Amino acid sequence: MTENPPSYLDAGHTIRSWLLTTDHKRIAVLYLISVTFFFLVGGAAAGLVRADLLTPEGDLLTNEGYNRAFTLHGVIMVWFFLIPSIPNVFGNFLIPLMIGARDLAFPRLNLLSWYIYMLGGLFTLIVLLVGGVDTGWTFYTPLSSMFSNGHVVLVAAAVFIVGFSSILTGLNFIVTIHKLRAPGMGWGRMPLFVWSHYATSIILVLATPVLSITLVLIAAERLFGLGIFDPSLGGDPLLFQHLFWFYSHPAVYIMVLPALGVISELVAAAARKPVFGYSFVAGSSIAIAIIGFFVWGHHMFVSGQSMYASAVFSFLSLAVAVPSGIKVYNWTATLYKGNILLDPPFLFAMSFIGLFVVGGLTGLALAMLSIDVHVHDTYFVVAHFHYIMVGGTISAYFGALHFWWPKMFGRMYPLTWGRITAATIFFGFNLTFFPQFILGFLGMPRRYHVYAPEFQTLHVLSSAGSTLLGFAYLLPFVYLGYSLVASKRASANPWGATGLEWTVPSPPPKHNFVEIPTVTGRPYDYPVDKEDSR
Numbered sequence: 001m002t003e004n005p006p007s008y009l010d011a012g013h014t015i016r017s018w019l020l021t022t023d024h025k026r027i028a029v030l031y032l033i034s035v036t037f038f039f040l041v042g043g044a045a046a047g048l049v050r051a052d053l054l055t056p057e058g059d060l061l062t063n064e065g066y067n068r069a070f071t072l073h074g075v076i077m078v079w080f081f082l083i084p085s086i087p088n089v090f091g092n093f094l095i096p097l098m099i100g101a102r103d104l105a106f107p108r109l110n111l112l113s114w115y116i117y118m119l120g121g122l123f124t125l126i127v128l129l130v131g132g133v134d135t136g137w138t139f140y141t142p143l144s145s146m147f148s149n150g151h152v153v154l155v156a157a158a159v160f161i162v163g164f165s166s167i168l169t170g171l172n173f174i175v176t177i178h179k180l181r182a183p184g185m186g187w188g189r190m191p192l193f194v195w196s197h198y199a200t201s202i203i204l205v206l207a208t209p210v211l212s213i214t215l216v217l218i219a220a221e222r223l224f225g226l227g228i229f230d231p232s233l234g235g236d237p238l239l240f241q242h243l244f245w246f247y248s249h250p251a252v253y254i255m256v257l258p259a260l261g262v263i264s265e266l267v268a269a270a271a272r273k274p275v276f277g278y279s280f281v282a283g284s285s286i287a288i289a290i291i292g293f294f295v296w297g298h299h300m301f302v303s304g305q306s307m308y309a310s311a312v313f314s315f316l317s318l319a320v321a322v323p324s325g326i327k328v329y330n331w332t333a334t335l336y337k338g339n340i341l342l343d344p345p346f347l348f349a350m351s352f353i354g355l356f357v358v359g360g361l362t363g364l365a366l367a368m369l370s371i372d373v374h375v376h377d378t379y380f381v382v383a384h385f386h387y388i389m390v391g392g393t394i395s396a397y398f399g400a401l402h403f404w405w406p407k408m409f410g411r412m413y414p415l416t417w418g419r420i421t422a423a424t425i426f427f428g429f430n431l432t433f434f435p436q437f438i439l440g441f442l443g444m445p446r447r448y449h450v451y452a453p454e455f456q457t458l459h460v461l462s463s464a465g466s467t468l469l470g471f472a473y474l475l476p477f478v479y480l481g482y483s484l485v486a487s488k489r490a491s492a493n494p495w496g497a498t499g500l501e502w503t504v505p506s507p508p509p510k511h512n513f514v515e516i517p518t519v520t521g522r523p524y525d526y527p528v529d530k531e532d533s534r
């Protein structure tokens with residue numbers, strides 16, 4: 001027996017002790033299980049879409065069925081995976097540990113937000129069982145308000161509900177970061193992961209209500225025939241797009257800022273150096289959060305808005321690339337002449353950087369009016385946002401999983417398997433999405449499943465890539481699952497990283513710190529001795 005208190009995993013083994021827990025680490029595990037489930041459901045829908053696109057005639061699904069499959073895929077991936085995944089799993093687990101706190105500011109609110117998330121998820125699964133929705137994840141009017149024969153109101157309710165979960169989590173993080181930092185942890189000493197979650201939380205709290213209002217309006221129009229978006233009743237269909245993107249462009253940063261925070265941690269740990277230009281990297285998160293609110297009009301270049309409006313939105317969209325560029329530049333400078341460890345987390349970080357740069361540069365292309373008019377609503381856009389969201393956010397999610405797994409569960413996993421997985425994901429990803437840039441450039445529209453035969457080769461390549469990618473995403477189930485029962489125990493700091501989370505045992509005890517630590521130095525103050533305890 002050690003003198004350490006029992007770990008959070010050992011503090012109660014009943015189902016009840018999990019379902020009623022207020023421990024941020026257990027709630028993180030509950031989220032880990034739930035977002036994994038939704039990732040699999042959303043992934044299955046993607047598989048269906050890609051299988052249908054193998055042939056130009058679209059023989060697998062009906063037209064309706066195809067619309068429902070890609071809508072389900074989008075709704076689940078965006079609202080039930082990309083938005084909650086990193087903040088609710090890793091933010092929940094790590095923020096208190098990283099700032100030297102015993103829990104989040106409102107532990108019960110934290111549990112409540114998981115229940116709200118699950119309720120929204122349940123609604124979505126009901127929608128799935130009763131037949132689905134055919135509007136796409138953007139619910140554009142007038143299709144969604146007047147013509148759709150899917151369950152728009154039900155799915156709007158699901159997204160409305162899950163929005164409250166986001167708002168509560170955002171509030172909880174903001175108050176925690178303001179109030180519960182350990183003595184000595186000034187704003188300038190906060191890990192960059194925490195900074196990025198602070199910026200994300202601001203967007204969560206300010207933007208999500210706009211989405212909620214929009215969803216209520218759409219339900220009101222469909223149920224009661226109120227003229228909000230329907231022109232024949234005096235409404236304006238473009239109003240919907242403004243409201244939707246006023247939330248949803250900031251929301252793309254909800255999906256990607258936490259990932260940027262993860263990468264800063266992984267890069268510093270891999271290079272064993274302080275992050276180059278710490279305050280710029282921290283500040284760029286805030287800059288992205290602010291500018292991100294002013295660019296929604298780049299989704300509406302072809303909607304008929306005035307040329308002047310488009311020009312301003314184009315300019316502002318280019319501006320938002322500056323803080324993103326700062327981060328990539330500073331990571332590169334951090335790695336420069338670093339003594340780099342080729343461990344799985346770093347391989348995921350490298351693929352993140354590569355794919356995020358491609359996604360960002362094609363974003364710049366889309367932000368230019370003339371290019372966007374040509375490729376709007378084509379596969380070019382599909383490729384762009386998948387490079388950011390799948391290549392970026394999901395790579396970072398897997399990087400985080402491979403980096404903090406030993407901390408969360410106290411076990412190492414076979415590193416070679418992790419390396420193979422990272423490499424296969426990178427290859428499979430590019431094979432899936434790179435052909436889509438070409439498809440889009442050649443004029444293949446998005447959301448069609450019957451297409452001109454000359455596009456088939458590229459679609460087949462893409463479907464082949466997605467099969468490999470899907471397989472690679474499943475690999476961690478095998479070796480991470482295996483590690484839980486059969487691997488070596490992890491030491492407190494298996495990667496030799498800096499940060500308060502590595503000073504507590506793996507897995508951490510229920511209340512994190514026996515004594516609240518006092519912080520005396522700047523973050524990332526390497527080198528730390530690398531204990532080789534894998």
Ligand code: HEM
Pocket residue numbers: 138252253255256298299317318319320321324359360363364366367368372375376377381384385388389
């Ligand atoms: C950094 C994270 C980013 C994410 C997560 C992201 C995500 C997305 C998403 C989801 C869409 C598709 C919207 C739809 O369904 O039509 C999209 C489209 C677009 N993105 Fe990005 N994006 C990012 C960065 C950028 C950047 C840096 C720019 C420009 C500087 C940009 C410019 C655009 C434009 C102009 C479109 C609209 C294309 C169209 O529909 O014609 N994006 N992005």
Ligand SMILES: [Cu+2]
Pocket residue numbers: 248249252295296298299
């Ligand atoms: Cu946008």
